[in-house]
Amino acid sequence: MKTVTLAHGNGGQENNELIKEVFYNAFKNEILERNEDAAVIEGGKLALSTDSFTVSPLFFAGADIGKLAICGTCNDLAMMGAKPKYLTCSFIIEEGFEVSQLQSIVNSMKEELAKNDAIIVSGDTKVVPKGSVDKLFINTSGIGEVLYSGISSNNISTNDLILVSRDIGAHGATIYISREGIELSSNLKSDCSSLFPLVKALIDEKIKITALRDATRGGLSAVLNEWVKQSNVCIEIDERSIPVSDEVKGVCEMLGFEATSLANEGTFVLAIAKEDANRTLEILQRFENAKNASIIGKVTQQYPQKVVLNSSFGTKRFLDMPCGELLPRIC
Amino acid sequence: MKTVTLAHGNGGQENNELIKEVFYNAFKNEILERNEDAAVIEGGKLALSTDSFTVSPLFFAGADIGKLAICGTCNDLAMMGAKPKYLTCSFIIEEGFEVSQLQSIVNSMKEELAKNDAIIVSGDTKVVPKGSVDKLFINTSGIGEVLYSGISSNNISTNDLILVSRDIGAHGATIYISREGIELSSNLKSDCSSLFPLVKALIDEKIKITALRDATRGGLSAVLNEWVKQSNVCIEIDERSIPVSDEVKGVCEMLGFEATSLANEGTFVLAIAKEDANRTLEILQRFENAKNASIIGKVTQQYPQKVVLNSSFGTKRFLDMPCGELLPRIC
Structure with missing residues (x-):
């Protein structure tokens, strides 16, 4: 690492390397780590x-x-x-x-x-x-x-299910389209919105929350990959259950992106105790910005520290931490 | 105000106008104001x-x-x-x-x-x-x-004296010189340093502190002008008592600056109850970065909301809030 590259700001692998080598190294303390x-x-x-x-x-x-x-x-x-x-x-x-x-x-x-x-x-x-x-x-x-103690990305276990609060990738796709001056006759717009009201509803209804993370730079892939490492588990995702809007699908097909790596600004991933997962869905879906909240996967011990994507064709692949030059200045 | 100019970032008059008109206007609340x-x-x-x-x-x-x-x-x-x-x-x-x-x-x-x-x-x-x-x-x-409650720039009264913790203008002069590539065979260097140890010593020794402010952008002039307005008082400064190093004097003469408007990054102004002013000086002067701390003036009601500078020639003038394009990117 001689110079800082755009990849070092991607919210993915290189970003984490820079943070760990330069910043954590100097500033190390229990809270930061x-x-x-x-x-x-x-x-x-x-x-x-x-x-x-x-x-x-x-x-x-x-x-x-x-x-x-x-x-x-x-x-x-x-x-x-x-x-x-x-x-x-x-x-x-x-x-x-x-x-x-x-x-x-x-x-x-x-x-x-x-x-x-x-x-x-x-x-x-x-x-x-x-x-x-x-x-x-x-x-x-x-x-x-x-208001609710003990939320931590380090405590996810096989007792949790993985949810996402809405369709993914809208922010990243919107920024890309508007920057490139591509005109789409579509309703595509950023998901940018405040998530506290949704979290408060979950707390008020006494949902057992293990972990929450908003899927910003690096998207859903980055969150899931950070979680499997932090909690030393495997997360298995059912590709069909990940909500993606037609507009975002269109942009991904046109430009060769993966929706799972696109940035979001009002979309979060949840690890929720199994017994509370369905009630969580009901609560989230009361909100305009979480109408298509979904359960997308489960936590296992099959491939520790890996995210497995079960595709709609019945095949399996690892979903890796995003790397390389993703879209800069997304947020 | 149609566009933002460099003067809007000067730490002085235009800066305050932008902050009040745009930011305070939208964000107003008691704490901010x-x-x-x-x-x-x-x-x-x-x-x-x-x-x-x-x-x-x-x-x-x-x-x-x-x-x-x-x-x-x-x-x-x-x-x-x-x-x-x-x-x-x-x-x-x-x-x-x-x-x-x-x-x-x-x-x-x-x-x-x-x-x-x-x-x-x-x-x-x-x-x-x-x-x-x-x-x-x-x-x-x-x-x-x-650690010490009640410090406020809104409470300065005629019972206070005004002190400065060291010679002023070193940071601004240093940045100017290094940016312009002027080579001076001098010891000029930024005053940049941490002030908490000095403040802690004052608190530990039970000094009655009315107000403290570090004289960053806009320098000593900006602090004093903000204080006279916030507390609705007049501050009278004795010009001879303001410590200015020979190096900073040299830069000011060469480039036509006023040391009182130059930025500092480890120099603070104090409003201290009269009876504690001398003890404050003694405490400050124990520190390497406050060896020439001085009492520079008093608080009166003569010209409310004005800073009066009593010059070394026995003349009086108002010291105004800095305005116009001061040195940008000083901090």
């Missing part, structure tokens, strides 16, 4: 997470960088069973950026904050000369109050 | 702050972007009487950036974290294509435990 969506601190009472957003274009079907910046951090907190509470935001703005666009982005943030009943309590604004940044980057960090 | 260095949350127990670092060059005399990123956020927490505890860090890296440079920056972060006895608990890494960012930006956000 748990490798969860958010750090749980203060004796388990609070969760803390950070994300920088560099998405291009800034505005796309279904959302913009502002909505994404709030959903991204709030969702990471929700994935640890935490209610998003206090956020910080930091803007890096290129000289010459239009104030009206900034205002529109900030309004999206405001709307999405309300959905999480969270507030921005601290901020930072940097303006850099033309050419030093492409238009606008936003960082959000957030603190949440842990 | 207190306008302190860090937000105090959870019933006064915790402080929360965020900062993005875009400094250019990445390496400069006395520090690098990594050290700066830890000092910046930890110092903001310290300014609210909080002990830095948990930090997040988020890297936005340009494709092609050298891993050895990244490693060196991360090592600086590690060293500075140790000085604050703080840890990184959550992180994010984005890699963007060449040209989308200039080399590397870092965001750090942090949570601190409030």
Whole structure:
């Protein structure tokens, strides 16, 4: 590893290598190395997470960088069973950026904050000369109050089933299409949305939650591959049960993508105790953004640390951690 | 305001206008509007702050972007009487950036974290294509435990004296010189350093602290002008008592700067109850980075919301909030 490549930001294999070799190596501590969506601190009472957003274009079907910046951090907190509470935001703005666009982005943030009943309590604004940044980057960090303890990607067992909250790949496909200027007469739009209301419903209905993770960069494949390693299990997925919209299927066929590696921004994977899996489906399906939630697989000991995909043709293959140059600036 | 200009990032007048019109307007809440260095949350127990670092060059005399990123956020927490505890860090890296440079920056972060006895608990890494960012930006956000309550820039009164912890302007002068490639046979280096140990000493010795603020973008002028407005007082400064090194004086004379508007990254301004001011000086001067701490002025009601500078020639003038295009990418 001599220089940082686009592959090092793919949310997959090379990304993890960079993080482990450079960052974990220097910063190592027990909390960081748990490798969860958010750090749980203060004796388990609070969760803390950070994300920088560099998405291009800034505005796309279904959302913009502002909505994404709030959903991204709030969702990471929700994935640890935490209610998003206090956020910080930091803007890096290129000289010459239009104030009206900034205002529109900030309004999206405001709307999405309300959905999480969270507030921005601290901020930072940097303006850099033309050419030093492409238009606008936003960082959000957030603190949440842990409502449900013990969620962890390190505790998944054969007693769990694997669910996904909705059809996958919409965000990645939308960004790709809008960046390439491909015009599709379709309803394709990003799934970008806040997941806390869904998680709260599960908690309120006393579902036994083992693990939750939103399938952002690297998509469903990355989450499942991280989980099998962290919990030292095998996850077997039934390909037919993974919901994929016709629009996303179309983009995948046209461009040679795998829907399972495409990024999502309002889609999460759940490991839920078997006896609660059907009730979880019912609860999720009450929500507009989880109407086609599905049970997609089970946890076994067959191939520890591997994800097995049982295809619709009756064949089996390993679903690997995404690698190489995936779409950059997806989030 | 149609487009964002470099002046909107100056830490001075235009910066405050952008923040108030665009950000406060949308995000308004009581905590944000207190306008302190860090937000105090959870019933006064915790402080929360965020900062993005875009400094250019990445390496400069006395520090690098990594050290700066830890000092910046930890110092903001310290300014609210909080002990830095948990930090997040988020890297936005340009494709092609050298891993050895990244490693060196991360090592600086590690060293500075140790000085604050703080840890990184959550992180994010984005890699963007060449040209989308200039080399590397870092965001750090942090949570601190409030050790001393009631520090506020809104409570400064005529019972306080104004102090500065060391000679001013070293960071701004260093960045300017290194960016312009001016070679000076001098010892000029950034003041970048962690301030928590100094604040802790003041707390341990039971000093009555009214307000603290580190004089970053916009320098001493910005802090004093914010304070007179927030507390509705007049601050009268004795120009001769402001410590300025010969090196910084030289740079200011050569380039036409005011030392009072130059950025600092390890220099703070204090409003301290009169009876404790001399003891505060003694305590600060025990530290290498505060050897020339000074009492620089007093609080009066003469010109509310104004900063008065009593010059060495016996003349008086208002010291205004910095405005216009100050040096960009200073932090």
